[in-house]
Amino acid sequence: xxxxxxxxxxxxxxxxxxxxxxxxxxxxxxxxxxxxxxxxxxxxxxxxxxxxxxxxxxxxxxxxxxxxxxxxxxxxxxxxxxxxxxxxxxxxxxxxxxxxxxxxxxxxxxxxxxxxxxxxxxxxxxxxxxxxxxxxxxxxxxxxxxxxxxxxxxxxxxxxxxxxxxxxxxxxxxxxxxxxxxxxxxxxxxxxxxxxxxxxxxxxxxxxxxxxxxxxxxxxxxxxxxxxxxxxxxxxxxxxxxxxxxxxxxxxxxxxxxxxxxxxxxxxxxxxxxxxxxxxxxxxxxxxxxxxxxxxxxxx
Amino acid sequence: xxxxxxxxxxxxxxxxxxxxxxxxxxxxxxxxxxxxxxxxxxxxxxxxxxxxxxxxxxxxxxxxxxxxxxxxxxxxxxxxxxxxxxxxxxxxxxxxxxxxxxxxxxxxxxxxxxxxxxxxxxxxxxxxxxxxxxxxxxxxxxxxxxxxxxxxxxxxxxxxxxxxxxxxxxxxxxxxxxxxxxxxxxxxxxxxxxxxxxxxxxxxxxxxxxxxxxxxxxxxxxxxxxxxxxxxxxxxxxxxxxxxxxxxxxxxxxxxxxxxxxxxxxxxxxxxxxxxxxxxxxxxxxxxxxxxx
Amino acid sequence: xxxxxxxxxxxxxxxxxxxxxxxxxxxxxxxxxxxxxxxxxxxxxxxxxxxxxxxxxxxxxxxxxxxxxxxxxxxxxxxxxxxxxxxxxxxxxxxxxxxxxxxxxxxxxxxxxxxxxxxxxxxxxxxxxxxxxxxxxxxxxxxxxxxxxxxxxxxxxxxxxxxxxxxxxxxxxxxxxxxxxxxxxxxxxxxxxxxxxxxxxxxxxxxxxxxxxxxxxxxxxxxxxxxxxxxxxxxxxxxxxxxxxxxxxxxxxxxxxxxxxxxxxxxxxxxxxxxxxxxxxxxxxxxxxxxxxxxxxxxxxxxxxxxxxxxxxxxxxxxxxxxxxxxxxxxxxxxxxxxxxxxxxxxxxxxxxxxxxxxxxxxxxxxxxxxxxxxxxxxxxxxxxxxxxxxxxxxxx
Numbered sequence: 004x005x006x007x008x009x010x011x012x013x014x015x016x017x018x019x020x021x022x023x024x025x026x027x028x029x030x031x032x033x034x035x036x037x038x039x040x041x042x043x044x045x046x047x048x049x050x051x052x053x054x055x056x057x058x059x060x061x062x063x064x065x066x067x068x069x070x071x072x073x074x075x076x077x078x079x080x081x082x083x084x085x086x087x088x089x090x091x092x093x094x095x096x097x098x099x100x101x102x103x104x105x106x107x108x109x110x111x112x113x114x115x116x117x118x119x120x121x122x123x124x125x126x127x128x129x130x131x132x133x134x135x136x137x138x139x140x141x142x143x144x145x146x147x148x149x150x151x152x153x154x155x156x157x158x159x160x161x162x163x164x165x166x167x168x169x170x171x172x173x174x175x176x177x178x179x180x181x182x183x184x185x186x187x188x189x190x191x192x193x194x195x196x197x198x199x200x201x202x203x204x205x206x207x208x209x210x211x212x213x214x215x216x217x218x219x220x221x222x223x224x225x226x227x228x229x230x231x232x233x234x235x236x237x238x239x240x241x242x243x244x245x246x247x248x249x250x251x252x253x254x255x256x257x258x259x260x261x262x263x264x265x266x267x268x269x270x271x272x273x274x275x276x277x278x279x280x281x282x283x284x285x286x287x288x289x290x291x292x293x294x295x296x297x298x299x300x301x302x303x
Numbered sequence: 304x305x306x307x308x309x310x311x312x313x314x315x316x317x318x319x320x321x322x323x324x325x326x327x328x329x330x331x332x333x334x335x336x337x338x339x340x341x342x343x344x345x346x347x348x349x350x351x352x353x354x355x356x357x358x359x360x361x362x363x364x365x366x367x368x369x370x371x372x373x374x375x376x377x378x379x380x381x382x383x384x385x386x387x388x389x390x391x392x393x394x395x396x397x398x399x400x401x402x403x404x405x406x407x408x409x410x411x412x413x414x415x416x417x418x419x420x421x422x423x424x425x426x427x428x429x430x431x432x433x434x435x436x437x438x439x440x441x442x443x444x445x446x447x448x449x450x451x452x453x454x455x456x457x458x459x460x461x462x463x464x465x466x467x468x469x470x471x472x473x474x475x476x477x478x479x480x481x482x483x484x485x486x487x488x489x490x491x492x493x494x495x496x497x498x499x500x501x502x503x504x505x506x507x508x509x510x511x512x513x514x515x516x517x518x519x520x521x522x523x524x525x526x527x528x529x530x531x532x533x534x535x536x537x538x539x540x541x542x543x544x545x546x547x548x549x550x551x552x553x554x555x556x557x558x559x560x561x562x563x564x565x566x567x568x569x570x571x572x573x574x575x576x577x578x579x580x581x582x583x584x585x586x587x588x589x590x591x592x593x594x595x596x
Numbered sequence: 597x598x599x600x601x602x603x604x605x606x607x608x609x610x611x612x613x614x615x616x617x618x619x620x621x622x623x624x625x626x627x628x629x630x631x632x633x634x635x636x637x638x639x640x641x642x643x644x645x646x647x648x649x650x651x652x653x654x655x656x657x658x659x660x661x662x663x664x665x666x667x668x669x670x671x672x673x674x675x676x677x678x679x680x681x682x683x684x685x686x687x688x689x690x691x692x693x694x695x696x697x698x699x700x701x702x703x704x705x706x707x708x709x710x711x712x713x714x715x716x717x718x719x720x721x722x723x724x725x726x727x728x729x730x731x732x733x734x735x736x737x738x739x740x741x742x743x744x745x746x747x748x749x750x751x752x753x754x755x756x757x758x759x760x761x762x763x764x765x766x767x768x769x770x771x772x773x774x775x776x777x778x779x780x781x782x783x784x785x786x787x788x789x790x791x792x793x794x795x796x797x798x799x800x801x802x803x804x805x806x807x808x809x810x811x812x813x814x815x816x817x818x819x820x821x822x823x824x825x826x827x828x829x830x831x832x833x834x835x836x837x838x839x840x841x842x843x844x845x846x847x848x849x850x851x852x853x854x855x856x857x858x859x860x861x862x863x864x865x866x867x868x869x870x871x872x873x874x875x876x877x878x879x880x881x882x883x884x885x886x887x888x889x890x891x892x893x894x895x896x897x898x899x900x901x902x903x904x905x906x907x908x909x910x911x912x913x914x915x916x917x918x919x920x921x922x923x924x925x926x927x928x929x930x931x932x933x934x935x936x937x938x939x940x941x942x943x944x945x946x947x948x949x950x951x952x953x954x955x956x957x958x959x960x961x962x963x964x965x966x967x968x969x970x971x972x973x974x975x976x977x978x979x980x981x982x983x984x985x986x987x988x989x990x991x992x993x
Binding site: 024026027029030031032033034035036037039040041043044045046047048050051052054097100101104105115117118120121122123124125126127128129130131132133134136137142143144146173176230231233234236237240241253256257260261266269270272273274276277280281284 | 332333335336339340343344346347349350351353354357367406407408410411412413414415417418420421426429430432433435436437438439440441442443444445446447448449463464466467470471474524528530531535545548549552553560563564567568570571574575578582
Binding site: 197203215295 | 675677696697698699700701702704706708710712713714723724726727728755771772775781
């Protein structure tokens with residue numbers, strides 16, 4: 004910010020001074036969109052925030068107190084994280100070697116990328132139904148295991164933690180892979196060639212050149228995968244453990260607001276959820292800002 | 304499909320014996336890669352095919368295939384869940400969201416792409432937040448507010464709720480698109496004597512159209528599949544297909560899983576058609592990238 | 597008569613500059629590198645026809661040709677970035693075409709530099725040493741020496757993004773030579789620089805080549821660059837070698853019209869042979885009559901076609917008593933200091949280029965002449981791409 008100078012007769016017109024900072028009438032174009040987001044996102048959010056401090060009982064912090072004092076609700080935080088973090092780690096972790104192998108063009112690559120979009124078309128319900136039927140005790144998966152002699156009795160893969168994790172991987176892996184793939188193809192191939200002429204074998208090239216350049220993108224991918232997995236809601240209800248082993252925080256919030264009609268509690272839960280998620284994102288972003296981030300092209 | 308090698312395969316393998324040796328050395332890695340991907344696709348296929356078979360099967364217990372084949376689950380689902388009306392609502396909601404979000408967000412992306420002004424970071428932050436915060440977290444307060452104004456349960460409420468992620472999505476799709484249009488083109492048009500309106504209609508609109516088309520289709524796909532926000536804000540008359548589907552599952556027991564599967568297949572079929580159209584205009588990565596961080 | 601002074605030293609002059617840190621360096625790490633019929637095909641398309649070439653230690657060899665002629669293919673095959681489809685590469689008696697790029701130990705300067713954007717200049721240069729497990733003190737010493745050689749000591753802590761184009765270019769060279777490689781490969785290293793910087797870096801590259809005792813293979817499409825830098829040139833055309841020779845060889849005795857067009861023979865006239873014997877040859881056609889010297893592989897045949905190649909500076913306004921080649925009307929006259937570049941149109945509508953130290957005005961009728969030993973007769977037809985080739989008239993001396 005510049006120091007505000009005392010007014011002088013030679014002071015240029017306000018319009019000119021604004022123009023100097025890039026402010027002109029074009030900026031009015033931002034207003035409709037920004038106002039819509041403020042009205043539909045910021046206002047409800049702040050309204051929800053103040054509502055969360057006005058519970059029916061228990062004083063200002065009653066709703067928050069209620070959440071943390073009830074073990075079932077409190078444990079939903081742990082359950083959310085224990086699903087979201089492994090799911091995002093698996094999705095990002097598996098994406099890296101696969102997209103590294105596939106960074107070059109080959110026949111059928113476009114088809115493969117298009118196939119990876121398929122899980123996005125499935126939607127939560129078909130995925131959940133499919134998981135119930137395919138991995139269920141009488142499903143093809145257990146049939147096959149039995150046939151191969153890998154399991155004598157059906158393995159319980161649905162209606163529990165594994166089921167939800169499976170649904171998070173089926174819907175989340177293509178997302179992570181496509182993002183990783185696009186970050187990786189942003190790294191100029193001549194960098195690896197240069198490293199190889201300098202005597203680096205494939206592991207050294209990956210370790211010293213590709214991976215450091217990919218890491219910021221991977222962290223963004225992790226963040227976005229995490230946000231997706233963190234908000235897991237429909238699949239946790241459909242393939243999750245009915246006894247509460249996969250009672251994630253979004254279910255907790257939903258039940259409070261729209262099943263018990265305790266809006267204050269529901270909003271409080273939503274705020275807790277937002278804060279937890281932002282903490283993870285801020286942590287990853289801080290870590291990321293300490294890394295190199297910039298051009299990944301051939302020219303510096 | 305040929306195995307992916309660390310380097311392109313030689314055209315005439317016989318002429319260079321060592322290239323062949325190198326290829327064998329590369330193989331385990333390639334096999335693991337293909338194995339993992341193949342396993343993933345196999346499972347994916349299993350998930351889809353079981354649902355598909357179930358929706359056409361008369362009964363299916365502990366066997367590899369259903370006992371008999373029938374198509375009546377589809378007609379059952381159509382009448383039982385009044386899918387005609389649900390589909391109409393879905394179309395209404397998606398197109399309204401696409402239209403309104405384009406009208407609101409394209410001018411904003413233009414200003415953000417062309418101007419550098421104090422507080423730009425703040426405005427960008429404003430648009431990033433709805434993308435970062437999970438829908439269920441802001442959907443609950445939003446639904447509360449909509450109930451307060453008696454908008455929840457109506458198509459209006461559903462459209463308003465779906466605008467929240469759509470506007471930022473259009474902004475982040477369009478801003479880089481507009482940035483790559485050379486501002487000198489507009490300057491050249493002005494130097495040729497075009498007035499603001501002419502510049503907009505004759506120069507900018509045709510240039511922006513591909514970007515708007517891509518952004519519009521992406522919003523269409525996302526709104527069609529947006530479960531949480533619609534679920535939280537819709538009433539019996541304003542449900543979209545995916546919400547009807549979920550409600551049907553959750554109130555199951557009296558209903559057969561086959562007719563639910565039939566509905567899921569209808570949903571997936573529609574979504575697949577939409578995506579096929581979308582893929583003609585955008586690349587697969589754009590479908591998943593929420594923003595260009 | 598040649599305007600080129602080729603760098604005649606096959607053995608580089610060892611540096612005497614103390615700051616170069618190269619005084620104690622051996623002349624070259626390489627005895628001889630032999631390319632034996634190396635070739636590269638993509639399916640049915642052959643990008644590089646079998647190429648035979650022996651590069652001796654300390655030599656500066658340029659691969660010259662228009663884009664798509666296979667020169668980059670040849671370079672990448674040599675580096676190991678592209679597998680060969682035939683032939684072998686032998687380095688001092690050891691076959692190396694079976695080795696991956698990281699085991700060949702060549703240095704390479706890429707067209708877009710390919711600097712590692714996340715590493716500092718120092719780390720970029722040290723990368724190769726680190727990969728080979730060279731000790732810390734030794735690495736520091738060698739990196740410092742090389743950075744001093746390319747005048748980048750001050751910039752060592754910066755990232756490539758903070759450097760200018762010329763500085764990035766120097767980092768790329770430093771990174772390639774710090775390993776003291778037996779061979780340095782350069783892929784059009786100057787094509788991303790502006791004209792003034794290109795000239796400056798050209799002398800830099802030659803200086804570094806000599807001071808560091810390098811053996812260099814340099815790929816370029818710019819004949820001026822190739823002529824001024826290289827000890828020996830390899831001209832490629834559509835994946836085949838057109839000619840191999842010293843700059844003077846190529847400049848004075850091009851082997852075919854392609855090379856001639858590349859070397860600044862801007863006038864390529866399709867004529868018909870009228871006589872061909874030991875004394876000389878003559879040709880006529882399109883209203884012109886020329887006496888000249890038969891060159892090239894084929895035999896001239898009376899009544900057969902011939903391509904006559906003449907440099908603009910060899911074409912002159914005819915004296916009163918000498919036989920003229922033909923008549924032409926000056927159309928465009930460009931001022932180039934002491935000489936004028938004249939583009940004239942013959943009666944048949946052919947355009948000819950000449951230089952004149954006298955006054956010529958557009959519209960003047962000119963009678964032009966050429967010495968018989970300066971008009972080259974090629975039995976092959978003229979290349980169709982002459983117009984696309986830049987003249988090489990202004991080769992610096």
